[in-house]
Amino acid sequence: MERHEMEIFLTLAEELHFGRTAERLRVSSAMVSQTVKKVERRIGAQLFERTSRKVVLTPLGQRLRADMRPHYDGLNEAISRATEAARGIHGVLRVGFLGVQSGLTAHRAADMFQARHPNCAVEFTEIQVSDYVTPLRTGALDMLVTLLPLDEPDISVGPLVVEGATFVAVPTSSPLAARTELCMDDLAGYAFPSLSDRVPASWADRLLPRSTPNGGVIHRTGQQCSTYQEMLALVVAGKAVVLGDAQVTRYYQRPEVTHVPIHDAPTLNHALMWSSASENARMRAYADAVRELKATCASEL
Template sequence: MSNPEIRELEAFLALAEELHFGRAGERLYLSQSRISQLLRALESRIGGRLVDRTSRRVRLTPLGEQLHVGLRPAFDAIVATIDAVRDTARGLGGVLRVGFQGTANDLFLRAVTAFRDGHPDCAAEIVEIPLSDPFGAVHRGEVDAAVVLMPVLDDALVLGPVFSARPLTLAVSARHPYARRPAVDAEELASGPLIGIAGAAPEYWRLVQAPAVTPGGRAIPAGPAVSSLQEGLALVRAGRGAMLLCDPTADYYGSHAVAFVPVTGLPESSLALVWHRNHETARIRGFARALADVTGDAGAAG
C-alpha cells in the first residue's frame, strides 16, 4: 500500500472537523468534488471507509474517528516543525501582524519594540481588531496573533501570556449620579442600563464584559449594544448607559465628559495573547516570548 499524500490528509482533517463537504472545500480552497476525490483515494489506501455520508449529514466511522484522533496532533507537529525550520532558514524574517482591541497599552507596545529589536529581519505590524469580534481576525488569518480581553474558551486558540490584570471601572456620563462617587459596588450596576457588545463575540465573552446580573443575582438592565469602544463611549457621553472598562482603557480615554468610577466586587480584567493552534509559527512564538519577558509571565515564555 502506498503512503497517503499530504493533500489527502488535509482533506480528511478538514472534513472530520467541518462534517460538511462544502465547508471543508472552502477551508482548503477546493471544490466539493475534489474533497470527495481525495477522501476516496485515502480510503482506498487505508482499505476502509472513514466517513458515512447521507443526504442529511456527514459523520466519521469508527475507523475515521481513530484516524482523526491520531492524525491531528501528528499533522500539527509536522506543520509546526516545517514552519519553524522555514522561519529559521529565513532568519525569522517576513511580517508578523498582531491585533489589539480598543487600545494598544504600554506593555503591548513595549513587547512590540522588544520583538522588533530582537528580530530586525521581521516587520511587526499592529492592527486594531473590532471590540465586537475578538477572535475572528485570528480564525480568518487576518492577523497572526491578537491581544484580547479575557476570558478565552476557544479550543482552536492557543492562550499565550496573560497580563495586565487590573480592576474594572464604570464609565458614566459626567452628569450621572455616580460620576462623583469614589467607588461603585457591583450590586449597584442593577440601577441602570449597561452598554453591551454586539457582533460575533461569543456569548460567554460578552457576558463577562457586560454581565446580565450582579454577583448577588440582581438583574442588570441591558443598554445599547456596540461594536467598538469609541461607539460605546459616545453613548456613555450621551447618557444612554454605563460601560465597564479596565483601568488602562479608562486612563487612556480620560475625558471631562466621561467619569471613570472604580467598581468593587467584580473580578479583575486581564489581557491575553492568542493565536490559532493550526497556524503557529516561530514568529508568533518569538513575539510571545517578548511579551512574556515584558509582562513577567515566565510560564508562557517557553
Template sequence: MELRDIEIFLALAEELHFGRTAERLHVTPSRISHTIKRQERRIGAPLFERTSRVVRLTPLGRQLRDELLPAHQQIQAAVERATARAHGTTGTLRVGYTTPWCADLVLRAGERFGHLHPGWTVQIREVQFDDPYGPLQRGELDLQLVEFPAFGSIVAGPVLFREPRALMVPAGHPLASRESVTLEDLADIPIVSLRFELPRSAEDLHLPRYTPMGRPVRRGPSYTYWPEVPALVAAGLGGSIVAARAAQFHARPGIAFVPFQDGPTIDYTVLWHTDVQGPPVPPFVDLLRELAGADGGGADGPGDGDGAGGGGAA
C-alpha cells in the same frame, strides 16, 4: 569569559533560579552552578547571593549584568542578521490589539523584536468590537492582544496583565460621587451594550445580566465602535464597565470613572489561531510577557495588558 558562560550568567541573572535557568538553557543545574562558581573564582568576588530560599545578584553582579547585556544583545542581533541574509529568513508578523495600552505594548515589543530578529517586521492593527475574532480567524492576523476569552480554534497564550475594573458613569449620576462601587450597583444604572452578540463566556464576564444578589442589570443603548461609548455615557444614557486604566486614555467632560470594590479583573491575553505555526510567534509572545512584567502588570497562569470589561471598552 566564553560566550556560553556569558549566556549562563545572564540567564541566571534574569531567572534568579538555578532550576529554571537550567531548563531554559537545556543543561543540568549542576552545570549552571559550576559555571557561576568558576566565574566568581576568576573575578575574585561573588556575583550572586545564594540561600536555600532565594538567589539574588550582588552589587558587583548587577554591574556585570548591566555591562554585559548590551554587548550580548549586539552579538545576538549580528548573528540573526547574518543568518537571515544567508537563509533569506524574512517575513511580517501581523498583530492585532483592542485598546491603546495594548497598542503601546505591541509597539514596544515590535521595536525590540526587530532588533533581535532583523529579517522580520511587525505590523499592528486595531480590532473592532463588532468583529473581535474575525481577523484572527480569517488569517488576517497572526496574534492578537485581547481581553475576551478564547474559544474554538483560537489558542490562548499567557495572561500578560490584569486590570482592575471601573464603572464609567455620567458625571451627574449619583454613583459619580462615590469613591467606589460594587457589582450590586450595576442594578442602579443602564449598561451600554454591544449591537452584536459576544460568546456567552465573554458576555457573562463583561456584561453580566444579574448582580450577585440576583437583581437584573438593565441594558442601555447599544454601540458598534468604542468612540460611541463615552458620548453615550456623557449624554446620561447609561454607564459602561471598563478597565480602570481607561480613565488615563479616555477622560473627557461629562463622564466619571469609579473603581469597583469587587468583581474579577480584566485579564489581557495573547491569542493565535491553531493554524499559526510560524517560528516568530513564540519569541514575540515571550517579549510581550517580559515587557508586560517589567511594567509591573505581569500575571501568573496561562490564559504579565482596551479595556473593556463588559462590552465596554478600551
C-alpha cells in the same frame, strides 16, 4: 513506514478514492495503488477493501489511521519547526490590539522582537470589541491583544498584556460619580450598552453581566455599540454605564464622564492570542518578547 507512504495512506483514508488521492498529492494513481499494496504486504493484511464502486477502510486500516495520525502530524510539525529555524524569522507579523495600553505594550514588545529578528517587520491594527477574534479566523491578523475571558477551542491564549482593576464609567451628574468606590450591586437598575451582534452573547454577558451578585437586574440599551467610544457616548447621554479596565482612567477621560473603581468586580485582563492552526516561529518569538517585557517592565505597563 516512510513518510511518503504515511502521507499516501492517510490521504487515501480521507478521500477513499485513488484518483482524488493522486490528484491531491500530485502523483499518479498507479503510484498510490503500488504504495498501498507495498504497505499491505509489509503488514500482512488489507488496509482497504476495493471494489469497482467504492474504497473503504478495513477495521485494521481504521485502527492504523487512528494510531498513525498524531505521529504523522507531530512529524510534520517537527519538520516545519526545523525549517523555520534554519531559515530564520522573517516576513511580516500582523498584530491587532484593543485599547491604547494594549497597543503601547504591543509596540514595546515589537521593539524587543525586531531587535532580535531584524528581517521580520511588525504591522499593527487597532481592533474593536465587535471584532472579537474574527480577524484571526479570517487570516486578516496573525495575533491580537484582546479581552479575557475567552474560551474558543481554535484560539491559543498566550501571555497577559494588560492587567488591572475594573472601573465603571458613569455620567458625572450621576449620584454614583460622587462615590469613591462602588460594588457591582450598586449597578442594579442601570443599563449597560448592548454590544454588536458580531460579538457572541456568552462573551458579551461575561464582560457586561446582566445581573449583580445579589440578583439585581442590569438592563441593556436598545442601541448596539461596536466601539468603546460609542459606549461612552451613551454614558455622556445618561443612557448607560459601562465597565472598563484601568487604562480607561488614563486614556479615555472625558469631562462628562467619571470612572469609579468597583471593588468586587473581576479584573479585566487583556492577553495575546492567535489561531492555533496558524502558529509559527514568528508568533512564538513575539509571544516570548511579550512575556519578557512583562517580566522586566511590569511596573511601567
